[in-house]
Amino acid sequence: MEEFSEPFRLYLVKNLRGIVYFSKGLNPKIELDWLKRKFRYRELGVSESLKLELKWKKLLTLPKTDDNPVLDSLFQASSLICPLIVLREESLKDFGNAVIVSLKTLEKLGDKELKFNLRLVNYAITDFYLESIQLAAKSDMMGRRRLAEKDLKRFWRIKADASGKTLIAYIDPLLIKGDIRDPLRMSLIPSLVIDFSNED
Numbered sequence: 001m002e003e004f005s006e007p008f009r010l011y012l013v014k015n016l017r018g019i020v021y022f023s024k025g026l027n028p029k030i031e032l033d034w035l036k037r038k039f040r041y042r043e044l045g046v047s048e049s050l051k052l053e054l055k056w057k058k059l060l061t062l063p064k065t066d067d068n069p070v071l072d073s074l075f076q077a078s079s080l081i082c083p084l085i086v087l088r089e090e091s092l093k094d095f096g097n098a099v100i101v102s103l104k105t106l107e108k109l110g111d112k113e114l115k116f117n118l119r120l121v122n123y124a125i126t127d128f129y130l131e132s133i134q135l136a137a138k139s140d141m142m143g144r145r146r147l148a149e150k151d152l153k154r155f156w157r158i159k160a161d162a163s164g165k166t167l168i169a170y171i172d173p174l175l176i177k178g179d180i181r182d183p184l185r186m187s188l189i190p191s192l193v194i195d196f197s198n199e200d
Contacts, residue, residue: 012080020046021073022087023094030196031087047072070094074173079184081129083121084191089166098175101148103155106164117192124151124190136186144172144188166193
């Protein structure tokens, strides 16, 4: 797929609600169906490197910038200033120690609460975008972690419980690929994890 034009990239920055990611081998049909129902009028993106074939007009396949689906999804989220939407908690394993801060909970969020928290992760990346890139330019990894820890407080409505499922995760692409040169790929990525597995 050819790279999209700059006007279209700016359109995506303004309108894209998130980048969808899930591990190869998983079939998160329930989560995908939920997204399809809840985002009939809003657009989501998915990396071309995931090779996801869905007849879904509002899920845009984005031309890959890296052959690694993990990195490409993070780069897409960073360059388009939107969060990652991770389907199934198991998919977080693909990011390894790049998940620097997370929030676990035993709460089962309804549709309204999930969409509200997706808005919050959208606000998050917008609010700390420039600062996280500036910290990356200075190789201040601890500063980036502190930034994520501070930002996590915006999810104060969620009761944290270490024995629960991960709902929010902050991912640092620099911990996967340390020699990133393009500032547009350097942002911390806040993520909302949607996981309906093992629910009644």
